[in-house]
Amino acid sequence: MKKHNFSAGPAILPAPVFQQAAEAVLDYNGIGLSLLEMSHRSGEFVAIMEEAQQSAKDLLGLGDDFDVLFLSGGASSQFFMTAMNLLDENASAGYVDTGTWSKKAIKEAQKFGSLNLLASSADKNYSYIPKGYEIPDNMRYVHITSNNTVAGSQFHNLPDTKVPFVADMSSDIFSRKIDPSRYDIIYAGAQKNLGPAGTTLVIVRKDIAKAQRDIPTMLDYSTHIAKKSAFNTPPVYPIYVCMLTMRWLKEQGGVDAISRHNEDKARLLYDEIDNNPLFRGVVAKEDRSLMNVTFVLENEELQGAFLEACAAANINGIKGHRSVGGFRASIYNAMTKDSVQVLVDVMQDFTKLHG
Numbered sequence: 001m002k003k004h005n006f007s008a009g010p011a012i013l014p015a016p017v018f019q020q021a022a023e024a025v026l027d028y029n030g031i032g033l034s035l036l037e038m039s040h041r042s043g044e045f046v047a048i049m050e051e052a053q054q055s056a057k058d059l060l061g062l063g064d065d066f067d068v069l070f071l072s073g074g075a076s077s078q079f080f081m082t083a084m085n086l087l088d089e090n091a092s093a094g095y096v097d098t099g100t101w102s103k104k105a106i107k108e109a110q111k112f113g114s115l116n117l118l119a120s121s122a123d124k125n126y127s128y129i130p131k132g133y134e135i136p137d138n139m140r141y142v143h144i145t146s147n148n149t150v151a152g153s154q155f156h157n158l159p160d161t162k163v164p165f166v167a168d169m170s171s172d173i174f175s176r177k178i179d180p181s182r183y184d185i186i187y188a189g190a191q192k193n194l195g196p197a198g199t200t201l202v203i204v205r206k207d208i209a210k211a212q213r214d215i216p217t218m219l220d221y222s223t224h225i226a227k228k229s230a231f232n233t234p235p236v237y238p239i240y241v242c243m244l245t246m247r248w249l250k251e252q253g254g255v256d257a258i259s260r261h262n263e264d265k266a267r268l269l270y271d272e273i274d275n276n277p278l279f280r281g282v283v284a285k286e287d288r289s290l291m292n293v294t295f296v297l298e299n300e301e302l303q304g305a306f307l308e309a310c311a312a313a314n315i316n317g318i319k320g321h322r323s324v325g326g327f328r329a330s331i332y333n334a335m336t337k338d339s340v341q342v343l344v345d346v347m348q349d350f351t352k353l354h355g
């Protein structure tokens, strides 16, 4: 029986996407070849790439001033690639430290430029999004992690600045509307909210995609833009599955519709956390993530019993990250409200037993 998968990543994808992805491995569109054995220069794959790129633009409302790439190396490679391409000896960038992934982004970027740590919520184990800090106008860009997958916090407003953003949206890409005019680069590892592990969506504003120094060809955004994201063999299969997910998102009514659905699901779960005396949310209410819901039991000794109750209800992937403890329910785009309701029911039944 299919489980209710609350895993943080690799994560749930829409059921029809799994079905179509499986069929393409055996015979792609009835042409007598598996997608896994087809040339990345074939007409079929070029069409997949073009649809994937166009769908990302359609879903986010991006104009022709942006290029869409599907690269390898994970979001982790974008930590340094952004700085390598955008910074030089004279430029500096501002970073906001809101969790595990921001911290890693800072560590890598500082090897390629001078960084200014604008704010950090490390003082309270990343349980809030810092606000009210100054951003100097002369920054080349400001880097944020829009959704903090581990801590369970999310930017609900962008910091007030004219400086463009570089945003790691690995765990909330396509989950809500954004204003593209505010961004220079958006990147997202596929395996949270978009597809299987193995590719990273990178959206680059054309006019900044000129590396400020001599860097390896593979790490230069302009290489991949010039070659339409097929400079070398792209991760064909993950890109196909991302394309299917984006097609599904469009069928659902696009980002507007999915964002209402996401708010609805998050409300259901946070209401239970707030009203149930046994549980407590981890993150400041105004900064709570709509994608990764982190919570703990007031009585930590009940932790094992709650995990057992979840397992008995066919719930997978609910254990919290070791740095936060407790529980984390990742309720990405493909998560149904019915599955969230199953978790809420388990919490209520648990309270009847132990409350």
Ligand SMILES: *Cc1c(COP(=O)(O)O)cnc(C)c1O
Binding pocket: 009, 073, 074, 075, 076, 077, 101, 145, 147, 148, 149, 168, 169, 170, 171, 189, 190, 192
């Ligand atoms: C998972 C994650 C990453 C790392 O992604 P990889 O593709 O494994 O490199 C980076 N940032 C965020 C916000 C993530 O959730």
